[in-house]
Amino acid sequence: xxxxxxxxxxxxxxxxxxxxQLYRWKRKGLIPEAWFVxxxxxxxxxxxxxxxxxxxxxxxxxxxxxxxxxxxxAELLSPEASEEGSKWDDPTRLRAVGSEAKTLLWKPxxxxxxxxxxxxxxxxxxxxxxxxxxxxxxxxxxRVEDELLRNxxxxxxxxxxxxxxxxxxxxxxxxxxxxRDPIKLDSQSRMKHSSDLERLVEQVKLGLGEVR
Amino acid sequence: MAQQNVSISGSGKIxxxxxxxxxxxxxxxxxxxxxxxxxxISGSGKxxxxxxxREITVSGAGRFTGSVEAKSFQASGACAVEGDLKTxxxxxxxxxxxxxxxxxxxxxxxxxxxxxxxxxxxxxxSSGRFNIEGLLSADRVEINLVGESRAGEIGxxxxxxxxxxxxxxxxxxxxxxxxxxxxGSLHTNVVEGDDIYLEATRADVVRGVxxxxxxxxxxxxxxxxxxxxxxEDAEVKEQVKA
Numbered sequence: 001x002x003x004x005x006x007x008x009x010x011x012x013x014x015x016x017x018x019x020x021q022l023y024r025w026k027r028k029g030l031i032p033e034a035w036f037v038x039x040x041x042x043x044x045x046x047x048x049x050x051x052x053x054x055x056x057x058x059x060x061x062x063x064x065x066x067x068x069x070x071x072x073x074a075e076l077l078s079p080e081a082s083e084e085g086s087k088w089d090d091p092t093r094l095r096a097v098g099s100e101a102k103t104l105l106w107k108p109x110x111x112x113x114x115x116x117x118x119x120x121x122x123x124x125x126x127x128x129x130x131x132x133x134x135x136x137x138x139x140x141x142x143r144v145e146d147e148l149l150r151n152x153x154x155x156x157x158x159x160x161x162x163x164x165x166x167x168x169x170x171x172x173x174x175x176x177x178x179x180r181d182p183i184k185l186d187s188q189s190r191m192k193h194s195s196d197l198e199r200l201v202e203q204v205k206l207g208l209g210e211v212r
Numbered sequence: 213m214a215q216q217n218v219s220i221s222g223s224g225k226i227x228x229x230x231x232x233x234x235x236x237x238x239x240x241x242x243x244x245x246x247x248x249x250x251x252x253i254s255g256s257g258k259x260x261x262x263x264x265x266r267e268i269t270v271s272g273a274g275r276f277t278g279s280v281e282a283k284s285f286q287a288s289g290a291c292a293v294e295g296d297l298k299t300x301x302x303x304x305x306x307x308x309x310x311x312x313x314x315x316x317x318x319x320x321x322x323x324x325x326x327x328x329x330x331x332x333x334x335x336x337x338s339s340g341r342f343n344i345e346g347l348l349s350a351d352r353v354e355i356n357l358v359g360e361s362r363a364g365e366i367g368x369x370x371x372x373x374x375x376x377x378x379x380x381x382x383x384x385x386x387x388x389x390x391x392x393x394x395x396g397s398l399h400t401n402v403v404e405g406d407d408i409y410l411e412a413t414r415a416d417v418v419r420g421v422x423x424x425x426x427x428x429x430x431x432x433x434x435x436x437x438x439x440x441x442x443x444e445d446a447e448v449k450e451q452v453k454a
Contacts, residue, residue, distance in 0.1 A: 008404075009419060009435065009454060018406045019420065020369025023349045027315075027332040043433060043452075045402055045417065 005037065006051040015058045028074045030061055034153030076205050087112055088208070091119050096203035098123040103132055104139050116204050118143030121157055121195040130193050134159055134174050138195065141176040148197060154180040155197040162189045215249070220257075228261050237272075245278070253289075262295065270306075279312065288323075296329075305340075313346070331363075341396075353405075357396025357412055364401060371405040371420075373398055375412035375428055397428070 012019065025031050037048045057077070064073050089109035091097045097116060101123035111119070122139035126132065138159050148155040157178050164171045174192070177183060185191060215232040220240035228244020236257035245261035253274040262278035270291040279295030287304045296312035306323045313329035321338045330346035339356040344363040353371040355361070376395015398413045408420040412428035421438040425431060427445040434440060434451045442448050 013454070018369065019367060019404050020351060020406050023367045023369070023404075024351060027349055043417070043435075 003053075004051040005048040006054065008047040008049070011049060011054055011058070014055065015062070017058060017062075024070070025061060028070045030070070030074055030077050031057060032151075032153050034151070077202065088116060091116055094120070094204060094207040096120040096123070096200060096207045098127065100126040101139075104136055112143075113204070113208075114145065114149050115143045116208075117149055117197065117200050120200045120204050121197070124195060124200070125159060125193045128193060130159060134192070137174060138176050138193075141178060142195070142197070145178055148178055148180070149201060152198040152201045156181055156183065157195040157197055158183055158185075158191055159193040159195075160185055160189045160191045162186075164188065221255075234265075251282075268299075302333075319350075336368075355398065357398055359396050360399070361396065362399045365404070366400055366402070367404040369405060370407045371403060371409070373410045373413050375426075 006014070008022070011017075012022065022031070026033070026036070031054070035049050035054060039046055039048055060077070061073060064076075087110045089111070091105065091111050092099050092102050094116065097119045101119045104119055104122045104126075118139040121142045122135040125135045125138055130138075138157060142157050155178070157176060159174065159176050162173045162175060164173065177185075215230055217232040217234075218226055219235040219237070220226070221237045223239045225241045225243060228242060228246050231246070231248040233250045233252070234242070234246065234248045235252045235254075237254045239256045240253075241257070242259045242261070246259050246263045246265075248265045249267070251263060251265045251268045253270045254272045256273045257270070258275045258277070260277050262280065263276050264281045266283045268280065268282040268285045270287045270289050272289045274287070274289065274291040276293045276295070279297070280293050281298045283300045285297065285299040285302045287308045288306045290307045291304070292309045292311075294311045297310045297314050297316075299316045301318045302314065302316045302320070304321045304323050304325055308321070308323065309326045311328040314327050314331045314333070316333040317335070319331070319333045319336045321342060322340045324340055325338070325342040325344075327342070327344045327346070331344050331348045331350075333350045335352045336348060336350040337354040338361070339358065341359045342361045342363070347365045347367060348363040349366075350368045351370070353366060353368050355373045357373065357375050375397075396412060400413070400415050401417070403410065403413070403415050403418045404420060406421045408418060408422070409424045409426060410418070410429050410431075411426035414430045416432040417435070418425070418431050418433070419435045421436065423434055423436045423439070424441045425434065425443060425446045425448055427443045429443070429446040429448070431446070431448045432450065434448050435454055436451070437454045440451060440453070442451075
């Protein structure tokens with residue numbers, strides 16, 4: 001699955017921002033490095049972005065920049081800078097996690113950022129019809145991940161099921177894979193749910209910014 | 213909380229740790245990660261690990277094997293940072309090598325600067341030579357060329373590249389180029405900015421709003437959305453108005 005891309009100069013045309021702003025936002029980490037895709041074209045080297053993501057991000061920045069400084073925005077948006085030290089006690093207050101995730105909580109308080117992202121993935125899965133034990137599996141695989149959550153560009157968590165049939169025995173085993181797109185599963189496995197970690201990380205961050 | 217000050221003036225070694233002021237004026241080595249208020253190296257100093265300080269000054273030969281973080285970093289000797297350098301202000305008048313990325317608010321370089329990855333700063337001014345493998349990005353890029361400089365790409369708001377200081381008059385500069393003599397040159401793949409003025413620059417693509425291509429430039433393609441001026445002693449193969 002390839003994402004639709006947009007050239008840098010079209011981004012500028014489309015949004016009315018300047019080169020200076022784009023480079024500044026990149027330096028501040030408001031636009032992830034991973035979104036800058038260099039490609040050789042007939043007219044020389046050009047930079048492309050994932051179309052939907054960059055346009056949404058710029059709209060977000062433009063909406064926030066009235067009352068927030070670049071550094072404050074960077075803290076909210078930059079996926080690379082996850083908020084490690086702090087802990088939160090009431091995850092279900094976050095819209096990204098949602099009340100569905102109430103049954104997924106495993107301790108009364110002190111949830112870390114990574115755990116919140118895990119819960120957000122679980123909550124979202126349950127909302128789309130995934131059973132609680134399977135959503136729980138998803139939560140606990142995501143919450144122990146470090147590298148992908150620190151730099152979640154293109155990262156997904158896939159909940160799948162492997163069907164094993166042997167000597168009259170038929171088993172369906174659920175499992176979770178964390179990786180960056182694209183992911184291939186073997187033919188006996190079926191994808192049941194896919195969580196876009198990049199989006200979830202961002203939603204949790206934005207949510208925390210609102211709650212605070 | 214008073215931290216210990218250390219001074220190595222002969223030849224010596226200390227372990228890493230948290231110090232007040234660290235001065236190395238002989239040959240000194242710090243074995244481990246170093247945190248200090250101030251690090252001054254005027255002899256030959258080596259930090260085997262990361263370094264973090266409010267102020268770092270290197271006037272002899274300094275080497276940091278890890279990444280370095282400082283509010284202000286001044287190098288007038290030969291200094292090598294083998295990791296990334298993150299600083300508020302970098303002033304280098306000697307020879308500065310950074311194997312990783314450089315991120316700063318203000319960079320002023322009048323010596324030679326070599327960077328293995330990207331350079332990010334609010335302001336970047338150079339009147340020396342630089343060789344940047346990655347992207348040079350700053351709100352304001354001011355380059356006075358001396359000798360040959362290189363950057364993978366340059367991007368920012370206002371970008372100004374002027375050929376050597378010996379030729380302040382446009383006429384003599386143009387004549388100088390015709391005679392095959394130049395004060396300096398810049399090689400890069402792409403220049404992108406809102407307000408661009410270039411002299412003695414070779415680039416594949418220049419993209420901007422208001423673009424002025426001065427004498428001594430050889431540009432493959434200029435894409436602009438505002439205005440474009442091309443000096444008679446510049447060569448632009450292709451120009452496109454968006």
